[in-house]
Amino acid sequence: MTVLDTPTAPLERLPRPDLSHIPGPRTLPFLGKTISFGMNPYGTYFDQVARFGNVFRMTVFGDTWVVLAGPDALAEVYLNREAIYSAQHGLKAFAPIFSGGLLHRDDLDHRAHRRVMQAAFRAPVLKNYLTLMNGEIARLLDKWPNNSKMQFAPAVKELTLRLGAHVFMGVTDQAEVGRINAAFIDEVAATSALVRKPIPFTKMGKGVAARKALSDDFRRLIAARKVNGGDDFFSQLCIAEDEDGQVWSDQDIIDHFNFLLVAAHDAVTGAVTTMVWALAQDKYLQEGVRAEILRLGTGPLAYEDLDKLDLTDRVYREALRRFTPSAFTARAVMADTEWERHRLPRGTNVVICPGPVMMTPELFPEPERFDPDRYLPDRAEDQQHKFAWSPFGGGAHKCIGMHFASIQVKAFMVQLLQRFSLEMDVADRPKWREIPTPLPTNGLPVTLRLRQSAQKTP
Numbered sequence: 001m002t003v004l005d006t007p008t009a010p011l012e013r014l015p016r017p018d019l020s021h022i023p024g025p026r027t028l029p030f031l032g033k034t035i036s037f038g039m040n041p042y043g044t045y046f047d048q049v050a051r052f053g054n055v056f057r058m059t060v061f062g063d064t065w066v067v068l069a070g071p072d073a074l075a076e077v078y079l080n081r082e083a084i085y086s087a088q089h090g091l092k093a094f095a096p097i098f099s100g101g102l103l104h105r106d107d108l109d110h111r112a113h114r115r116v117m118q119a120a121f122r123a124p125v126l127k128n129y130l131t132l133m134n135g136e137i138a139r140l141l142d143k144w145p146n147n148s149k150m151q152f153a154p155a156v157k158e159l160t161l162r163l164g165a166h167v168f169m170g171v172t173d174q175a176e177v178g179r180i181n182a183a184f185i186d187e188v189a190a191t192s193a194l195v196r197k198p199i200p201f202t203k204m205g206k207g208v209a210a211r212k213a214l215s216d217d218f219r220r221l222i223a224a225r226k227v228n229g230g231d232d233f234f235s236q237l238c239i240a241e242d243e244d245g246q247v248w249s250d251q252d253i254i255d256h257f258n259f260l261l262v263a264a265h266d267a268v269t270g271a272v273t274t275m276v277w278a279l280a281q282d283k284y285l286q287e288g289v290r291a292e293i294l295r296l297g298t299g300p301l302a303y304e305d306l307d308k309l310d311l312t313d314r315v316y317r318e319a320l321r322r323f324t325p326s327a328f329t330a331r332a333v334m335a336d337t338e339w340e341r342h343r344l345p346r347g348t349n350v351v352i353c354p355g356p357v358m359m360t361p362e363l364f365p366e367p368e369r370f371d372p373d374r375y376l377p378d379r380a381e382d383q384q385h386k387f388a389w390s391p392f393g394g395g396a397h398k399c400i401g402m403h404f405a406s407i408q409v410k411a412f413m414v415q416l417l418q419r420f421s422l423e424m425d426v427a428d429r430p431k432w433r434e435i436p437t438p439l440p441t442n443g444l445p446v447t448l449r450l451r452q453s454a455q456k457t458p
């Protein structure tokens with residue numbers, strides 16, 4: 001067993017190239033399209049594509065980006081065949097919170113770290129997580145109210161946080177769970193900070209302080225887990241090794257786990273919230289999903305049954321299309337290149353847009369309609385282009401947790417629908433905030449009614 005030795009050099013400063021040859025709107029210097037993009041990111045995208053085509057310049061929060069629109073651009077940047085697009089540089093605004101995480105590494109360094117992480121996502125390990133999740137979901141759902149309207153979005157956020165502490169970290173002490181979750185919430189909030197410098201009392205300042213506090217917690221946990229082991233995700237990361245016996249240093253474990261917590265949490269919460277939004281307003285669809293779930297029995301989801309939830313899976317996929325958790329992502333260009341006859345000099349920051357691509361009517365007709373049948377073999381709208389449907393990204397950085405996420409979402413939906421009918425008043429149908437992660441702005445008021453056959457956990 002050897003400790004992986006891939007020290008990350010400090011980020012080199014890239015030039016700030018002149019991008020005046022790229023088409024784009026005339027805007028105020030610092031402000032640019034900040035307000036329009038912040039309030040209506042998808043609308044801004046489609047508007048700019050209509051005016052300038054698939055490559056355009058846009059200034060947001062003082063930084064100028066070149067937006068590469070459409071699914072071909074996703075293929076170009078995600079597949080990164082010539083190794084010229086850097087995630088580490090492109091996402092450097094988040095480095096104070098996430099440096100050292102997998103998405104904040106490139107090339108050989110990234111590949112070496114990803115090989116170690118893969119060990120925590122093997123099938124037998126995932127199966128153990130499912131067992132842990134099932135027990136904890138049952139206990140947490142026992143506490144949800146029957147027959148009264150609840151704010152579903154914050155409730156599911158709280159539930160996934162508690163689930164996360166248990167399944168992700170193996171932490172059950174309530175005081176510790178509370179402390180970790182509070183720090184975690186500050187970290188997540190920092191990802192949408194307007195002020196990117198970690199000045200005390202700003203979002204970024206609090207985020208950086210939270211990272212420090214969490215790192216101290218993780219360091220204490222590592223020592224215990226290396227001795228006692230455990231089925232939780234953190235314990236698996238502590239012992240993860242690649243096929244050549246390479247393992248991470250303690251600092252690597254801390255950095256990776258720090259990023260993983262956030263990567264896992266918000267997206268899963270978003271997917272579940274969207275599914276409940278769709279099912280609560282479509283009784284017919286809800287009954288269809290429930291019937292499919294009940295055909296498997298009345299117990300929690302078994303690992304072997306994961307592939308038998310066809311309609312549930314299509315609802316999940318449609319949720320990830322309709323309000324995708326990660327609608328935009330960024331890279332930096334490390335060597336002069338060209339895209340669609342536009343020169344992209346070294347140092348150009350590019351944005352690619354999986355969210356808007358999944359809302360493009362030419363690929364997904366009537367994109368605003370929630371329609372799980374899009375994925376049936378006779379329509380297969382997602383198959384028209386390799387990157388038509390790509391909520392998990394692609395290429396070297398494709399989401400490593402996508403099976404984990406699918407298990408978590410389905411384990412939750414199985415127990416939720418076995419127990420409860422979901423109802424939403426027409427007047428409560430929400431507006432959605434689209435970035436940084438989609439959220440119904442009214443908290444999603446939903447009434448849960450305990451089904452007659454459902455029982456509380458013994």
Ligand code: HEM
Nearest residue numbers: 102103263264267268326329391392393397399400401405
């Ligand atoms: C529905 C849930 C999820 C969605 C939609 C999602 C989406 C994504 C996307 C789009 C990326 C690529 C970002 C980019 O290239 O810029 C990504 C990367 C990543 N995700 Fe997820 N994710 C989800 C759940 C999870 C979970 C549950 C975990 C861990 C348990 C996880 C861990 C990661 C990691 C570590 C990366 C970086 C991979 C790399 O750089 O090699 N994600 N995810």
